[in-house]
Amino acid sequence: MRIPTRSLEILGAWILAVLWVLPLLYALWTAFHPGEYATRFSLTAPLTLENFRNAWAAAPFARYFLNTTILVTLILVAQFAVCTPAAFAFARMEFAGRNVLFAIMLMQLMVMPDVLLVGNYRTMAKLGLVDTILAIALPYLGSAFGIFLLRQTFLTVPQQLDDAARLEGCTLLGRLWRVYVPLARPTYIAYGLVSVSYHWNNFLWPLVITNSVNTRPLTVGLSIFASTDQGIDWSIITAATLMTSAPLLVAFLLFQRQFVQSFMRAGIR
Amino acid sequence: MRKETVQGWLLVLPALILLVAFTHWPAATTLIDSLYTTPKGSRPPRFVGLDNFTDLATDPVFWMAMRNNAIYALWTIPASVILALLMALAVNTAIPGRALARMAYFTPTMLPMIAVANIWLFFYTPDYGLFDHILGWFGGGRHNWLGDRDTALPAMIAVAVWKEAGFFMIFYLAALQAMPPDLKECAALEGSSRLNFFRRVTLPLLMPTTLFVLVNAVINAFRLVDHVVVMTRGGPDNATILLLYYIYEAGFRFWDTALAATLTVVLLALLGLLAWLQFGVLGKRVHYR
Numbered sequence: 001m002r003i004p005t006r007s008l009e010i011l012g013a014w015i016l017a018v019l020w021v022l023p024l025l026y027a028l029w030t031a032f033h034p035g036e037y038a039t040r041f042s043l044t045a046p047l048t049l050e051n052f053r054n055a056w057a058a059a060p061f062a063r064y065f066l067n068t069t070i071l072v073t074l075i076l077v078a079q080f081a082v083c084t085p086a087a088f089a090f091a092r093m094e095f096a097g098r099n100v101l102f103a104i105m106l107m108q109l110m111v112m113p114d115v116l117l118v119g120n121y122r123t124m125a126k127l128g129l130v131d132t133i134l135a136i137a138l139p140y141l142g143s144a145f146g147i148f149l150l151r152q153t154f155l156t157v158p159q160q161l162d163d164a165a166r167l168e169g170c171t172l173l174g175r176l177w178r179v180y181v182p183l184a185r186p187t188y189i190a191y192g193l194v195s196v197s198y199h200w201n202n203f204l205w206p207l208v209i210t211n212s213v214n215t216r217p218l219t220v221g222l223s224i225f226a227s228t229d230q231g232i233d234w235s236i237i238t239a240a241t242l243m244t245s246a247p248l249l250v251a252f253l254l255f256q257r258q259f260v261q262s263f264m265r266a267g268i269r
Numbered sequence: 270m271r272k273e274t275v276q277g278w279l280l281v282l283p284a285l286i287l288l289v290a291f292t293h294w295p296a297a298t299t300l301i302d303s304l305y306t307t308p309k310g311s312r313p314p315r316f317v318g319l320d321n322f323t324d325l326a327t328d329p330v331f332w333m334a335m336r337n338n339a340i341y342a343l344w345t346i347p348a349s350v351i352l353a354l355l356m357a358l359a360v361n362t363a364i365p366g367r368a369l370a371r372m373a374y375f376t377p378t379m380l381p382m383i384a385v386a387n388i389w390l391f392f393y394t395p396d397y398g399l400f401d402h403i404l405g406w407f408g409g410g411r412h413n414w415l416g417d418r419d420t421a422l423p424a425m426i427a428v429a430v431w432k433e434a435g436f437f438m439i440f441y442l443a444a445l446q447a448m449p450p451d452l453k454e455c456a457a458l459e460g461s462s463r464l465n466f467f468r469r470v471t472l473p474l475l476m477p478t479t480l481f482v483l484v485n486a487v488i489n490a491f492r493l494v495d496h497v498v499v500m501t502r503g504g505p506d507n508a509t510i511l512l513l514y515y516i517y518e519a520g521f522r523f524w525d526t527a528l529a530a531t532l533t534v535v536l537l538a539l540l541g542l543l544a545w546l547q548f549g550v551l552g553k554r555v556h557y558r
Contacts, residue, residue, distance in 0.1 A: 086280060111541075113292060201381035
C-alpha cells in the first residue's frame with residue numbers, strides 16, 4: 001500500500017515541476033528560434049540569435065540596463081547605510097521614545113510605499129525630482145524590513161563581545177563597525193539579494209515617476225517596448241523579456257544555494 | 270538629556286526621516302486630499318468633507334474593483350499558500366531530481382512580473398497561444414482568454430499563483446528543515462499514521478510560517494498589479510480592474526487626485542483591518558518558539 005502512494009506523490013511533484021518550468025522553456029524556445037517557429041515545434045528548427053539582435057537594436061536597452069544598475073546599487077548602498085545605525089540603536093541602546101519609534105517604523109511593513117503612489121508623486125514634484133533615478137529610489141531607502149532584519153541579527157551578537165570592545169576604548173560607532181557589522185555579514189548578504197531582486201523587478205512606481213529614456217529602468221523600458229512598436233512579433237518580445245531578466249536569472253542559477261538560503265534567512269524572524 | 274538618548278536618536282534619525290517622509294507623510298496628505306475636490310485649472314481644491322466617499326459609494330467601477338480584488342485575493346492567497354506547502358513537502362523528502370524540482374518551483378520568483386506578464390500574454394493569445402494550441406488537440410475552438418469577461422480575471426489569478434507559490438515554498442522548506450527529526454521517530458514508535466502526523470504535528474508547528482506567508486500573500490494580493498498594467502489595463506469592461514490599478518488610473522491617467530486619494534484611503538483602511546485581523550485574531554492561535 002505504501003509504495004503506490006509514494007510513487008503517486010513523486011509523480012505529483014514532477015507534474016507540478018514540469019507545469020512550473022514549462023512557461024520558461026516555451027519562452028526560451030520562442031526567443032532562440034526564427035519567428036515562424038514561435039508556435040510550431042520541430043526538432044529541426046534552426047537556432048538563432050537574430051531575435052536578441054533585433055530587440056537590442058529596436059530600443060535603448062543598454063541605457064535601461066545602466067539605469068537599473070545605478071538604481072539597485074544606489075538603493076542597496078543607501079539602505080545599508082541608513083538601516084544599520086537604526087537597527088543598532090533599536091537592538092542595543094536604551095533611549096527615551098525607543099519603543100514608540102520602533103512601532104512607528106514597523107507600520108511600514110504593512111503599508112509599503114508602492115501603495116502611496118499619489119502622495120509620493122506629489123512630494124517628488126515639490127522637490128523637483130520627477131523623472132530622476134533618485135526619485136525612484138527615495139521611498140525605499142528607509143526600509144522597515146531592513147531595520148527589523150538587522151535588529152534581529154544584532155540582538156544575537158553576544159553582549160560580552162560588545163563589552164570587551166568598549167573596555168578596549170572602542171567608540172560607539174567603532175563597536176558597530178568592528179563588532180556588529182562583521183558578525184551580521186550573512187544577514188547583509190541575504191538582505192542585499194532580496195533588495196536587489198525586488199528593485200530589479202519593481203515596476204509600478206518607476207512607471208509613474210519616470211518619463212524619459214535616461215531614467216527608465218529595464219522593467220518600464222520593456223513594457224513600453226512590448227506595448228508599442230513591436231506589434232505582435234512574439235519572438236522579439238520574448239527575446240527582450242529574457243534579456244532583461246537574464247542577469248538575475250543567471251545569477252540565481254549559478255548561486256542557487258546562496259539565493260535560497262538568503263531568502264529563507266530574510267523570512268525567518 | 271542623557272547622552273545615550275541623544276546618541277540613539279541620532280542613529281535612528283536618517284531612517285526615521287526617510288520613513289516618515291515617504292510612508293507616513295504621504296499617507297497623511299492622502300487622507301487630507303480625500304476631503305477636497307480635484308483642482309482644475311485655476312480652480313483651487315475646495316473642502317467637501319466626506320463627499321468624495323459618498324461619491325465613491327455610488328461609483329460602479331469602485332465596486333467592480335472591490336469585487337475583483339476580493340475574488341483575486343480569495344483565489345490567489347489560498348492557492349499559492351497550499352501549493353507552496355505541497356511543493357515544500359515534496360522537495361523536503363528524498364524524491365529523485367529533488368534539486369531540479371526545487372529550482373523549477375522557485376525560478377518564476379526571480380523573474381520580474383513584467384517579464385512574466387509578457388510570457389503569459391503570449392500563452393493567452395487567441396489561435397497562436399499555448400492554451401488555444403492545447404485546446405485545439407482536444408478539439409476545442411479559439412478562445413480570447415483576456416478579452417472575455419469570464420476568463421480574464423481567472424487568467425490574472427493563474428499568473429499570480431505561478432509567480433508566487435515558489436517564493437512561499439522557500440519559507441515552508443526552511444521551517445520543515447528546522448523541525449527536529451526525533452519528532453518523526455517518536456510518532457513512528459507510537460504507530461501514528463503519516464496523515465495523522467502531518468495533521469497533529471507538522472501543521473501546528475508550521476503555524477508561525479503560515480502566518481508569515483499569509484501576511485505576505487495578503488499584501489501581494491493588493492500590491493501586485495504589474496501584470497494588469499501589461500496584460501489587460503483593467504479590461505475588458507473593467508473585468509480585471511483591481512484596487513491599486515484603479516488608483517494608478519485615477520491618479521496618473523485621469524489625473525483625478527481626489528478620486529485617487531479617496532481610493533488610497535480605502536486601500537489603507539483595508540490593509541490596516543487585515544493587519545489587525547491577522548495579528549490580533551490569528552496571531553493568538555500561533556505558538557512561537
